[in-house]
Amino acid sequence: MTRSMLIAGCALSALLPAPAFAQMMPGMKMDMPMPAKPKPKAKPKPVVKHAHPAVRTPTAQSTPPSPPLPSPAQAGAQERAADKEALSSPMTTSETGPRPAPGKTDDSVPAPPMAMPPAPQPQGDHGHSMPDMPGMAMGPADHSYADGSDTARNPGNDGAMKGLHLATGDWMVMLHGYAFGVYTNQGGPRGDQETFVGSMAMLTGTRDFGGVRLQLRSMMSLEPAMGAKGYPNLFATGETANGTTQLTDRQHPHDLFMELAARLDVDTARGSLFLYGGPVAEPALGPSAFMHRTSAQYQPLSPITHHWFDSTHISYGVVTAGYGTARWQIEASGFRGREPDQYRWNIEQPGLDSWSVRATWTPSPAWAVQVSHGWLKSPEQLEAFRNEARTTASVQYAAHGVSALLAFSNKHKLPGRVLTAWLAEANWDIDRHHTLFARAENVANDELFPNPLDPLHDRKVRVSKLESGYAYRLRFVGPFDLALGGAVGIYDKPAILDAAYGRFPLSFSLFAKVSLGH
Numbered sequence: 001m002t003r004s005m006l007i008a009g010c011a012l013s014a015l016l017p018a019p020a021f022a023q024m025m026p027g028m029k030m031d032m033p034m035p036a037k038p039k040p041k042a043k044p045k046p047v048v049k050h051a052h053p054a055v056r057t058p059t060a061q062s063t064p065p066s067p068p069l070p071s072p073a074q075a076g077a078q079e080r081a082a083d084k085e086a087l088s089s090p091m092t093t094s095e096t097g098p099r100p101a102p103g104k105t106d107d108s109v110p111a112p113p114m115a116m117p118p119a120p121q122p123q124g125d126h127g128h129s130m131p132d133m134p135g136m137a138m139g140p141a142d143h144s145y146a147d148g149s150d151t152a153r154n155p156g157n158d159g160a161m162k163g164l165h166l167a168t169g170d171w172m173v174m175l176h177g178y179a180f181g182v183y184t185n186q187g188g189p190r191g192d193q194e195t196f197v198g199s200m201a202m203l204t205g206t207r208d209f210g211g212v213r214l215q216l217r218s219m220m221s222l223e224p225a226m227g228a229k230g231y232p233n234l235f236a237t238g239e240t241a242n243g244t245t246q247l248t249d250r251q252h253p254h255d256l257f258m259e260l261a262a263r264l265d266v267d268t269a270r271g272s273l274f275l276y277g278g279p280v281a282e283p284a285l286g287p288s289a290f291m292h293r294t295s296a297q298y299q300p301l302s303p304i305t306h307h308w309f310d311s312t313h314i315s316y317g318v319v320t321a322g323y324g325t326a327r328w329q330i331e332a333s334g335f336r337g338r339e340p341d342q343y344r345w346n347i348e349q350p351g352l353d354s355w356s357v358r359a360t361w362t363p364s365p366a367w368a369v370q371v372s373h374g375w376l377k378s379p380e381q382l383e384a385f386r387n388e389a390r391t392t393a394s395v396q397y398a399a400h401g402v403s404a405l406l407a408f409s410n411k412h413k414l415p416g417r418v419l420t421a422w423l424a425e426a427n428w429d430i431d432r433h434h435t436l437f438a439r440a441e442n443v444a445n446d447e448l449f450p451n452p453l454d455p456l457h458d459r460k461v462r463v464s465k466l467e468s469g470y471a472y473r474l475r476f477v478g479p480f481d482l483a484l485g486g487a488v489g490i491y492d493k494p495a496i497l498d499a500a501y502g503r504f505p506l507s508f509s510l511f512a513k514v515s516l517g518h
Contacts, residue, residue: 148288155398156365162517177201188505219259224344271325281318283333284358289313294403317350337376
């Protein structure tokens with residue numbers, strides 16, 4: 001062995017353990033004595049460190065009680081505070097990994113040194129991921145319900161309303177809206193064809209004052225621009241275009257001001273008391289209006305049962321008081337019973353001459369059940385001598401991309417006959433792009449022949465409509481979504497209507513809907 005090899009071997013033997021050195025230098029003999037291995041020291045007993053000295057493992061004899069669910073107003077305050085902090089923080093999940101859930105932090109755990117995949121987002125009202133802004137919803141932390149129109153509740157799985165959610169100082173602001181371009185061809189002798197644009201824009205501001213929550217709400221529409229006669233909709237009736245002629249087989253346009261209202265929530269021990277109202281608002285009667293139901297979001301036309309279920313969604317003068325918890329809500333309203341007149345650009349004189357009560361049960365995020373009753377003073381402009389007693393019941397379901405509604409209404413004209421209606425809707429988001437939807441209606445109507453000289457004037461007839469369609473959804477520009485699709489409607493009616501409507505009227509519609517928010 002050369003001197004240089006001996007020096008290298010001594011250096012390696014000092015740096016490497018003996019087995020590794022022997023494998024690297026198989027030709028060398030280990031002539032040098034190896035130092036004795038030190039005896040291993042006794043392992044110290046592990047010390048258990050607790051995250052908090054007050055935390056103890058529960059036992060069968062001592063089980064900590066489950067914390068009560070927060071009230072709707074408390075949950076909103078806590079989650080909006082977390083959302084505002086998240087919006088103001090410069091950190092992003094792509095830089096530092098997922099953040100803890102709102103209200104939960106662990107300073108003892110260091111941030112991971114490399115980027116982690118973003119945490120999964122909850123499913124929104126279209127079955128695909130959406131930003132989690134729970135503070136903008138009035139629902140509780142467990143999402144057992146979601147906001148509908150006015151004070152109505154939708155299933156929690158429908159999610160918060162899509163739109164832009166912004167933190168501005170002490171206010172949380174939500175902006176939502178859509179424009180619905182539709183071409184419809186309503187068949188039969190009394191049908192018509194027309195292209196029109198339905199629209200809606202909402203602006204809501206919310207602020208907390210320590211156990212008290214204030215929400216300012218506004219909703220507007222440019223539908224008056226389509227003309228006083230609205231658009232064709234076979235077997236639809238209600239309201240007037242000129243103050244003297246009833247609209248028949250047409251849907252009236254909505255007013256410019258659809259909502260100008262405020263809501264105040266005050267925390268109690270288990271829930272919250274609330275007060276809602278304004279010069280233009282919606283009383284506690286029926287399910288959420290059709291444009292606020294996920295089950296009807298791509299239906300191009302309003303229901304022909306609109307005046308049985310949600311004709312009061314634009315009422316001039318409303319005051320509603322109620323009490324709600326995460327699972328149920330009860331409320332009562334005073335409002336003006338007269339429906340909007342033919343002047344769609346103004347605000348009519350508010351009044352409180354009618355009343356309604358409603359109870360809602362939300363047993364889980366998949367279900368919302370409501371029962372309501374109201375007494376309306378002189379709702380129809382052309383039949384001012386008649387009042388109306390209306391009773392409604394509905395069940396809504398939302399899970400696995402499906403949103404559905406089943407509803408019943410009993411409308412009793414005073415004086416006059418009882419007219420009932422059934423309504424079923426379903427919307428299925430198959431995936432991110434494809435949606436199927438359908439609506440089935442059955443209604444008893446006595447307003448299809450408003451001319452007093454017609455032999456069928458004031459005749460009660462029962463008609464049914466089934467409409468189904470498809471929508472293709474895609475990202476449009478910036479924060480806007482686009483849906484393209486169409487629907488086909490068929491009808492069932494008594495033979496006495498053949499002369500007026502034809503034996504087998506058929507309708508179809510094509511649409512493009514642009515919505516704010518993904």
